[in-house]
Amino acid sequence: MLPASTLATAAAFLLGAVTPMASAASLVEIKEDFGPNPTKAGFFIYVPDVLPAKPAVLVNPHWCHGSASAAFRGSQYATLASKHGFIVIYPDSPHAADDCWDVSSAQTLTHNGGGDSLGIVSMVKWTLNKYKGDASRVFVTGVSSGAMMTQVLVGAYPDVFAAGSAFSGVPFGCFAPAGNNTGVYGYWSDDCAKGKVKHTAEEWGAIVKAAYPGYGGWRPKLQLFHGTKDEVLDYTNYGEAVKEWTSVLGLSQTPVTTTLNTPVAGWTKYTYGPNSWLEAYSAAGVPHDIRVQENTVLEFFKLNYTSDYFTWGQGGPTGPSA
Template identity: 60%
Template structure:
């Protein structure tokens, strides 16, 4: 599992201390990677450059993928059960990695982020104020084309993804949640209306919208940009408590068919 970052201006060490995935990994036998952004100004990831937004193009995205591939080789880990989660800039990078590297990741969980390509700009460390404020509005097809153009010709497995956002977020405005929904429902070919809606999950005031087996979205009433991570929800979504080494196990992986 890869955990990309935490709220802005926090280091990999902060993310390690602030999340309990390492301890959960000891319990359930999975590896956590905590990459650190080279951007010393605010520790945010490069989610704007053409390099990061292109498969094998370079940028921070390929740097993280390189860490994943090294870890898979070094520890003989399961390449079909690689997951990514993050908050804020880490959530943006989660969208980027799921979009640019569908051949690497099985699933993603993005907490208070923006759609793939929303921050696109000229080079590294670009702050896109219109995107942050929810002013970048596209059709689902337009958003989906950004994902598809990141890896032209790719027709294989698409990682499932869940996105979560507070409706009181005044850093990355809630319209970005709606744009993420349009993007990923279009990528998967799902309808605009959810197949199911569940209130008060995983917390009171949070609502889960499931659009299909590959995509779900959670809106958190009254929650700001400082959205509280729910590791149990992420563990369940990634099926990380499953013992993939057990004979006859049916753990979620990139081999799972939608």
């Protein structure tokens, strides 16, 4: 269970909530069978009134002590979906104790292994089939526990997601318990949260690749955002995540570019590899309750365009593979 200090996280996000644009479209719960969902995660979806052919899909898992409806109200993604013509999936955690996501069990950390991650992937596949979506343009973004799940999904399901964007999260596998507790759902790792779990880049990369043994295809692009004063998930996790994903993507740990004061004053953007395959933002003085930069996320995903000109995934441009 999360420390009490994180209870403020959801409230902080809601204080700055943006009401989605007035529309007949609304947040809808899908109650029918949508595929394997071993932990019974809730499935909520926002579908704009007008969709282009082959719409993209964005998954937005919520934070601890949050909910699908809180994520819907607490960001601009529904508004932007109506503007640009993509679908948003808002999964709802089945873990009532703290409403966090399972990012620790062997099941959720394994491709088709079960856990919350498999349920979310089933939501994606149902949506693609129902709305004839573009399977090469499926994206995921979240904050805190949602950021952890973002890294789980792009790590365990690189064949499903084209890119991810994680705000105040931890590396894939960081919360995994040692010993005989690998099947534990919702395990809270104090060591990881406090920045005590450290590996070499190669070791981190091996952890991700073990999630899908034998996979040699496309690896998703990734954005990382983290505040230097994060009091819940130590800033050390930012550096560990950079090591992990540069290894997975086969990139140098030396940034290609460094840009100060972007997207806001005091934040520094680092890019790694060709075409900014990994973007990492260090937010000076910012605590765990980091402000989501939706437009920066959409630009990275190329979702701020209404056409499918930008092609991703298995049908897209040549990118890192492993």
